[in-house]
Amino acid sequence: MTLLAPARPTVLPSAPPRRKRNKQWIGALYAAPTAFVVGMFFVVPLALVVWMSLHHWPLLGAPTLNVPDNYAGLGDDELLRTAVWFTLKYTVVVTVLLFALSFGLALMVQHRGRGVGLLRTAFFLPAAVGFASASLLFLGLLSDEIGPVNDLLAGDGYLSLTSGSPNTALGSAVVLVLWRFAGFNMLILLTGLQAIPLDVYEAARLDGATRWQIFRRITVPLMRPTIALVLTLMITGSLLAFDQFWILTRGGPDNSTTSLVMVIYREAFIELDLGSAAAISVVLLGVLIVFNAIQLGVLRRRSQ
Amino acid sequence: MNRVLRGTVAATLLLAGALSTAACGGDDEAATPEAADSGATLTLWTRAATESVSKAYAAAYNATHKNQVQVTAYPNEEYPAKLASAAGAKALPDLFASDVVFAPQYASQGLWLDITDKFNALPVKDEVAPAHVRNGTWNKKNYAVPHTIDMSVMLYNKDLFTKAGLDPEKPPTSLTEFAAAARAVDKLGGDINGTYFGGNCGGCNVFTLWPSVWAAGGDVMNAEGTASTIDSKEMAEVFALYRKLYEEGVAAPASKDEAGPTWLGALQSGKIGIAPAPSAWLGIIEEKAAFKVGIAPISGINGGESTFVGGDSIGIGATSKHAAQAWDFLAWTLGDEAQVEVVAKGKGVPTRTDLASNKYSSADPRIVTINNLMGKGRTPYAKNFNATYNDPQSPWNTAFRGALFGDAQKSLGDGASALTASLKK
Numbered sequence: 086m087t088l089l090a091p092a093r094p095t096v097l098p099s100a101p102p103r104r105k106r107n108k109q110w111i112g113a114l115y116a117a118p119t120a121f122v123v124g125m126f127f128v129v130p131l132a133l134v135v136w137m138s139l140h141h142w143p144l145l146g147a148p149t150l151n152v153p154d155n156y157a158g159l160g161d162d163e164l165l166r167t168a169v170w171f172t173l174k175y176t177v178v179v180t181v182l183l184f185a186l187s188f189g190l191a192l193m194v195q196h197r198g199r200g201v202g203l204l205r206t207a208f209f210l211p212a213a214v215g216f217a218s219a220s221l222l223f224l225g226l227l228s229d230e231i232g233p234v235n236d237l238l239a240g241d242g243y244l245s246l247t248s249g250s251p252n253t254a255l256g257s258a259v260v261l262v263l264w265r266f267a268g269f270n271m272l273i274l275l276t277g278l279q280a281i282p283l284d285v286y287e288a289a290r291l292d293g294a295t296r297w298q299i300f301r302r303i304t305v306p307l308m309r310p311t312i313a314l315v316l317t318l319m320i321t322g323s324l325l326a327f328d329q330f331w332i333l334t335r336g337g338p339d340n341s342t343t344s345l346v347m348v349i350y351r352e353a354f355i356e357l358d359l360g361s362a363a364a365i366s367v368v369l370l371g372v373l374i375v376f377n378a379i380q381l382g383v384l385r386r387r388s389q
Numbered sequence: 390m391n392r393v394l395r396g397t398v399a400a401t402l403l404l405a406g407a408l409s410t411a412a413c414g415g416d417d418e419a420a421t422p423e424a425a426d427s428g429a430t431l432t433l434w435t436r437a438a439t440e441s442v443s444k445a446y447a448a449a450y451n452a453t454h455k456n457q458v459q460v461t462a463y464p465n466e467e468y469p470a471k472l473a474s475a476a477g478a479k480a481l482p483d484l485f486a487s488d489v490v491f492a493p494q495y496a497s498q499g500l501w502l503d504i505t506d507k508f509n510a511l512p513v514k515d516e517v518a519p520a521h522v523r524n525g526t527w528n529k530k531n532y533a534v535p536h537t538i539d540m541s542v543m544l545y546n547k548d549l550f551t552k553a554g555l556d557p558e559k560p561p562t563s564l565t566e567f568a569a570a571a572r573a574v575d576k577l578g579g580d581i582n583g584t585y586f587g588g589n590c591g592g593c594n595v596f597t598l599w600p601s602v603w604a605a606g607g608d609v610m611n612a613e614g615t616a617s618t619i620d621s622k623e624m625a626e627v628f629a630l631y632r633k634l635y636e637e638g639v640a641a642p643a644s645k646d647e648a649g650p651t652w653l654g655a656l657q658s659g660k661i662g663i664a665p666a667p668s669a670w671l672g673i674i675e676e677k678a679a680f681k682v683g684i685a686p687i688s689g690i691n692g693g694e695s696t697f698v699g700g701d702s703i704g705i706g707a708t709s710k711h712a713a714q715a716w717d718f719l720a721w722t723l724g725d726e727a728q729v730e731v732v733a734k735g736k737g738v739p740t741r742t743d744l745a746s747n748k749y750s751s752a753d754p755r756i757v758t759i760n761n762l763m764g765k766g767r768t769p770y771a772k773n774f775n776a777t778y779n780d781p782q783s784p785w786n787t788a789f790r791g792a793l794f795g796d797a798q799k800s801l802g803d804g805a806s807a808l809t810a811s812l813k814k
Contacts (some may be wrong), residue, residue, distance in 0.1 A: 143498060145498065145499050248648065248760055339786075340787065353472070357494065
């Protein structure tokens with residue numbers, strides 16, 4: 086797309102134009118397959134979603150323009166309001182906990198030593214399990230019928246962690262996400278940690294800096310781009326949470342763990358209201374773009 | 390190098406062209422009027438709960454016809470989404486079944502072909518389960534016929550009844566007696582509980598609680614399915630009774646969180662005295678259980694009896710290229726041979742009222758009880774049924790959870806207006 090821009094006849098005053106343009110065409114050629122895939126599977130569906138959000142869009146048959154009904158209707162949707170609030174709460178909880186845990190793990194295994202390889206592998210291993218499979222695994226573990234966890238906690242009594250109360254339901258999902266994603270984020274943070282030159286640490290130590298000072302004044306500032314990246318991934322992932330709640334809690338009890346994407350799914354496939362589903366998606370996309378722009382802004386400023 | 394660019398553009402367009410033709414492929418098989426039994430392969434989709442019946446129909450049909458029906462089943466909860474996405478992609482199967490209460494929605498969305506003329510030409514059309522036929526109707530046109538029938542009944546453990554000093558041959562005849570029986574069984578103690586219900590399952594409660602409202606002369610919706618009346622006295626009484634059973638610990642504690650998947654398992658365990666459940670479970674529970682199962686109609690607070698005539702409807706996919714052959718299969722399923730030799734033989738409820746008593750039903754008096762209930766039961770009609778009642782995020786779920794475990798008065802009042810808003814969508 087942008088790669089195709091130089092295709093316009095650019096007149097360069099001195100350099101032999103033929104060769105330069107030749108290269109540009111070949112560049113465009115190389116980029117064409119990617120541009121095609123991005124266009125076909127990203128730009129076109131995106132445009133279609135925006136287009137759908139302006140219409141009453143039946144499953145079969147012709148859509149009719151109804152702008153701005155789909156957007157105006159969002160304000161009255163009580164379930165959507167609950168879901169927005171819950172998704173934000175979940176994002177804050179997960180981002181804070183997941184970041185602390187991942188960073189902790191990364192610091193633990195940052196230097197080579199006895200057993201560190203084993204620990205790194207162990208921490209990363211859950212990332213090799215598919216997320217849906219991991220959710221089902223937790224559903225089994227936490228189930229009152231077949232799982233061992235309830236027996237340990239409640240003995241003979243009845244206890245349902247995934248649907249007993251809003252807090253235990255959220256807790257179950259958070260523990261699942263921590264288990265599944267801490268290792269992966271640890272890996273990203275680890276690459277950041279190891280990119281910091283050792284002589285910086287040595288210099289600091291010679292100057293008599295304590296461990297805490299080294300962490301605060303050297304590690305964290307030099308890690309900023311990596312931290313920004315990890316936080317971006319965590320926040321985006323949390324705002325788009327679906328699998329863990331869909332499988333583990335089914336959005337319950339009493340809609341207390343219904344995420345935004347579940348509401349989109351419900352609008353589209355249960356209410357069969359594709360227009361409204363598209364409208365929520367567009368709004369969510371807008372929010373994500375804002376979040377990412379802020380975070381990339383931070384990233385860019387610090388890496389200058 | 391314009392040539393290179395032109396080449397790229399041409400290749401890209403070609404590829405795009407190839408993809409888009411692939412996406413809407415299959416158009417070349419034009420629908421020409423063919424013989425009804427021409428040897429076509431018909432795809433049939435169904436939900437897991439109905440799979441065994443659909444497969445039994447298909448096997449019997451395939452054995453005597455040139456057409457071949459291939460059944461694919463999907464998990465119950467994922468099935469509506471699967472249908473919706475197939476419809477959006479214009480890739481519906483030749484035939485698809487759906488929960489009968491979702492039929493008005495699919496009919497109104499045009500997912501099934503109009504079969505009004507074909508259905509009216511059937512000699513047995515007046516004998517086909519009327520409530521089911523109505524649910525497959527939209528704007529006075531028929532889109533679906535009954536596929537299976539499943540009714541809600543009280544299932545009880547005769548062994549536990551005997552142990553608790555109750556007469557196993559005299560099941561309760563009112564909801565009050567049901568509660569008394571449940572309390573008596575619960576007194577046996579240990580891990581035995583009086584009753585069980587799906588306290589976090591919209592579809593279950595629609596199926597098991599509404600008949601008690603109907604039996605008492607009340608209703609849950611208006612006839613058009615556009616306004617909820619769950620704030621009625623009859624509905625409130627039913628909720629209050631179940632609420633009390635839960636609070637007293639007579640209903641198993643797991644009832645509160647039961648979302649459906651472990652409902653059958655709980656009744657199969659033999660630790661529940663009496664509970665409302667699908668009639669189709671009679672055979673399934675008996676297959677594995679070491680105890681005797683009794684069956685009774687669901688009653689109202691002070692008597693009367695009713696049932697929720699559930700089950701599945703089936704119609705011809707709107708994008709099918711084999712409509713004539715698909716109808717041949719549907720017409721055959723409504724015939725005597727299929728209804729007696731496939732459905733009744735498999736202990737199912739025939740979809741035809743004139744076949745309620747047949748050579749297989751007379752062997753088991755409990756089956757006669759079930760079949761006779763059909764005339765007293767109802768199938769509720771509402772276009773937006775799934776989103777309003779069955780879905781875990783439905784307003785019905787919020788309302789009955791409140792009525793059973795929270796602020797009952799407020800939940801039913803707020804619930805009725807939330808349900809009406811959803812029904813009107």
